Amino acid sequence: DAGVTQSPTHLIKTRGQQVTLRCSPKSGHDTVSWYQQALGQGPQFIFQYYEEEERQRGNFPDRFSGHQFPNYSSELNVNALLLGDSALYLCASSLSLPSGPVDEQFFGPGTRLTVL
Amino acid sequence: QQQVKQSPQSLIVQKGGISIINCAYENTAFDYFPWYQQFPGKGPALLIAIRPDVSEKKEGRFTISFNKSAKQFSLHIMDSQPGDSATYFCAASVTGAGSYQLTFGKGTKLSVIP
Numbered sequence: 081d082a083g084v085t086q087s088p089t090h091l092i093k094t095r096g097q098q099v100t101l102r103c104s105p106k107s108g109h110d111t112v113s114w115y116q117q118a119l120g121q122g123p124q125f126i127f128q129y130y131e132e133e134e135r136q137r138g139n140f141p142d143r144f145s146g147h148q149f150p151n152y153s154s155e156l157n158v159n160a161l162l163l164g165d166s167a168l169y170l171c172a173s174s175l176s177l178p179s180g181p182v183d184e185q186f187f188g189p190g191t192r193l194t195v196l
Numbered sequence: 197q198q199q200v201k202q203s204p205q206s207l208i209v210q211k212g213g214i215s216i217i218n219c220a221y222e223n224t225a226f227d228y229f230p231w232y233q234q235f236p237g238k239g240p241a242l243l244i245a246i247r248p249d250v251s252e253k254k255e256g257r258f259t260i261s262f263n264k265s266a267k268q269f270s271l272h273i274m275d276s277q278p279g280d281s282a283t284y285f286c287a288a289s290v291t292g293a294g295s296y297q298l299t300f301g302k303g304t305k306l307s308v309i310p
Binding site for chain 2 (some may be wrong): 084183
């Protein structure tokens with residue numbers, strides 16, 4: 081059973097560029113959340129996607145956007161990159177039931193983004 | 197505003213000893229408290245989690261103690277091993293009320309020395 085997968089593993093961009101990161105959730109999961117983890121810090125919630133819509137958003141600017149596809153995979157897009165966007169970007173998958181979301185979130189290995 | 201405060205920032209424990217990591221939260225609506233373990237270059241892995249209707253949960257060498265009145269919870273690692281050397285994060289979330297994000301502490305780097 082494949083866990084959460086993310087691509088690419090590493091990425092180097094320059095300021096002002098745009099980047100797209102990809103995530104495939106764990107088999108059987110339908111909900112994808114994205115987190116940003118700066119060096120030496122805990123992950124910070126960016127947003128969550130369910131049924132191809134953004135369900136909740138954290139305190140991140142509109143430069144951060146996302147998408148979820150019918151197969152539940154997801155993309156994170158960041159426009160107009162800043163030096164401060166350098167971080168490990170983590171995707172977490174979970175399952176949403178009719179009664180509400182299941183608590184457990186399973187994380188992928190992350191994409192290390194470096195902005196020069 | 198940091199809603200989950202974690203301490204210590206780093207911890208050195210001898211093999212066979214007990215590692216204790218503490219977290220305090222502010223939001224009384226939090227009702228799910230997981231701990232994650234992260235190795236360098238890897239994503240966080242769910243270790244153990246607790247809900248506030250119990251005061252303690254044990255899974256193998258890992259125990260969560262929860263004090264609802266003090267708004268604190270802690271992770272105890274018994275018989276610590278060098279393979280436990282990693283960064284540990286506590287987290288909290290509000291479930292079943294339309295809030296799905298995990299709020300993380302800043303992490304504790306644990307080093308278990310032989």
